[in-house]
Amino acid sequence: xxxxxxxxxxxxxxxxxxxxxxxxxxxxxxxxxxxxxxxxxxxxxxxxxxxxxxxxxxxxxxxxxxxxxxxxxxxxxxxxxxxxxxxxxxxxxxxxxxxxxxxxxxxxxxxxxxxxxxxxxxxxxxxxxxxxxxxxxxxxxxxxxxxxxxxxxxxxxxxxxxxxxxxxxxxxxxxxxxxxxxxxxxxxxxxxxxxxxxxxxxx
DNA sequence: TGCCAGGCCGGGT
DNA sequence: ACCCGGCATGGC
Numbered sequence: 001x002x003x004x005x006x007x008x009x010x011x012x013x014x015x016x017x018x019x020x021x022x023x024x025x026x027x028x029x030x031x032x033x034x035x036x037x038x039x040x041x042x043x044x045x046x047x048x049x050x051x052x053x054x055x056x057x058x059x060x061x062x063x064x065x066x067x068x069x070x071x072x073x074x075x076x077x078x079x080x081x082x083x084x085x086x087x088x089x090x091x092x093x094x095x096x097x098x099x100x101x102x103x104x105x106x107x108x109x110x111x112x113x114x115x116x117x118x119x120x121x122x123x124x125x126x127x128x129x130x131x132x133x134x135x136x137x138x139x140x141x142x143x144x145x146x147x148x149x150x151x152x153x154x155x156x157x158x159x160x161x162x163x164x165x166x167x168x169x170x171x172x173x174x175x176x177x178x179x180x181x182x183x184x185x186x187x188x189x190x191x192x193x194x195x196x197x198x199x200x201x202x203x
Numbered sequence: 204t205g206c207c208a209g210g211c212c213g214g215g216t
Numbered sequence: 217a218c219c220c221g222g223c224a225t226g227g228c
Contacts, residue, residue, distance in 0.1 A: 022209095023209090024210095026208085026209055026210090027209080027210040027211065028207095028208065028209085028210045028211080028223090028224095029208055029209080029210085029224085029225080029226095030207080030208040030209085030225085030226070030227075031208080031209065032208090032226075032227075033208080033224095033225060033226060033227090034209090036225095036226090037225095065224085065225070066225060066226075067224090067225075068208085068223080068224040068225040068226080069210090069211095069222095069223045069224055069225085070223095070224070070225080071223080071224090072211090072212090072222090072223050072224085073223090073224095076211085076212095111211090111212075112210095112211070112212080113211085114210060114211045114212085115210090115211095116209075116210065116211090117210075117211085120209080132209085134209045134210085135208085135209070135210085136209070137209090175209085176209095178209095179209055182209085183208090183209085187207085188206090188207075189206085189207095
């Protein structure tokens with residue numbers, strides 16, 4: 001995939017805090033829409049933990065409207081922001097330093113943060129070797145018979161983490177490439193992935 | 204015009 | 217322990 005596409009330079013966000021916000025906003029949503037929402041947040045002048053947490057729900061929702069599910073995601077963001085204020089005085093980088101599973105548990109305890117969002121924050125914001133599984137990862141694995149049809153999130157994550165060294169840069173690039181290959185070739189409802197670079201290596 | 208996009212929650216079996 | 221409906225905008 002790297003030979004075919006080149007390096008990805010992910011996550012496409014400037015700071016760890018922006019990664020975390022983007023991770024919530026991109027749930028089941030095109031990244032292009034998320035960029036608009038983040039631009040709106042920055043234009044509002046409150047792109048910081050306590051300032052966003054202080055916004056009324058309806059105001060926050062209106063700013064993130066382009067990302068879809070905007071009322072729902074406003075609540076989810078608030079939940080995450082509250083956890084950051086409580087656990088690390090609003091400085092997300094101060095979550096680092098603890099055991100990875102401990103932090104993962106704190107992220108998963110936030111209503112609106114599921115396994116993919118948690119792992120994205122761990123890997124792309126905090127630099128922990130937590131492999132990110134998404135819809136593309138699952139679809140590509142299933143299409144190529146790499147994992148059982150009924151494999152769930154944790155099983156897929158374990159498949160990659162047991163087969164790869166604990167390497168943040170490797171996990172980062174691998175996930176990014178899976179998303180890019182998925183977007184370009186491995187579509188739902190398309191049984192044949194023609195011209196997919198993976199076809200050279202996988203059945 | 205539908206289909207799809209870097210999910211997750213809560214209630215029901 | 218699964219299964220499902222709900223959540224919503226924008227691009228192609």
